[in-house]
Amino acid sequence: MTPHSSKISDVNINVISSTLNDNAGWLCQDYSGATINNCSSNGDIIASNSGGICGSYNYGNISNCTSSGNIVDDNAGGICGSYNKGYISKCVTHGTINGFGAGGIVGPHNDANIEGCCTMGNINGKEAGGIAGNYCSG
Numbered sequence: 001m002t003p004h005s006s007k008i009s010d011v012n013i014n015v016i017s018s019t020l021n022d023n024a025g026w027l028c029q030d031y032s033g034a035t036i037n038n039c040s041s042n043g044d045i046i047a048s049n050s051g052g053i054c055g056s057y058n059y060g061n062i063s064n065c066t067s068s069g070n071i072v073d074d075n076a077g078g079i080c081g082s083y084n085k086g087y088i089s090k091c092v093t094h095g096t097i098n099g100f101g102a103g104g105i106v107g108p109h110n111d112a113n114i115e116g117c118c119t120m121g122n123i124n125g126k127e128a129g130g131i132a133g134n135y136c137s138g
Contacts, residue, residue, distance in 0.1 A: 006034040015043030015069075022048045023055035023081065026069075032058040042068040044095075049073075049107065051080040052093065058084040065091045070121075074100040077107040077133065078119060085111045095121040103133035110135070 013026045023030050026041035031054055041052045049055055052067025057080045067078045075081055078093025083106045093104050097119075101108045104119025109132055119130050127134040 007037065008034065008039065009037040011039045013039075013041045013043065015041070022050065024050040025054035025081065026052060026067075028054045028057075030056045032060065034060045036060070036062045036065060038064045040066040040068070044070045044072075045076070046072045048099070049075040049081040051077040051107070052095075053079045053091075055081045056084075057082070057086065059086055061087045061089075062091060063087075063089045066093070067091075068094045070095045070097075071102075072096070072098045074102075074125075075107040075133065076102045078104050078121070079117075080106045082107050083109040083112040087113045087115075088117060089115045091117045093119050093121060096124070097121065097128075098124045099128075100126050101133035102128040104130045105132060107133040108135070109133070 024047040076099045079091045102125040104123050105117045
């Protein structure tokens with residue numbers, strides 16, 4: 001798959017309450033390619049494979065983003081629920097990320113490069129990590 005050149009930037013989302021399906025994210029649900037830059041979210045999510053910015057993300061770049069909500073369920077990440085073959089840099093999460101495979105920045109990932117990111121909240125769950133949840137190769 002070849003990434004396309006679309007870009008999402010300078011978006012700030014503040015959610016009081018919402019019901020979301022799996023693969024949820026405040027900015028995008030299931031997204032491939034492109035660049036997400038300088039975006040932030042504040043809102044809680046209870047859905048598997050979900051993140052504060054995007055649910056499932058493939059072949060793209062995410063940079064300078066922040067998430068301040070609590071994210072609870074399996075394969076959750078503060079910025080992105082699951083991430084495949086991309087680059088995440090200079091992102092920060094605040095809040096609790098809780099669930100199997102949970103990660104402060106990204107839940108399960110495959111060949112994701114993560115650089116200069118920080119988790120300021122609590123991360124709980126089996127196969128959980130402060131920056132990334134479980135690694136899926138191949």
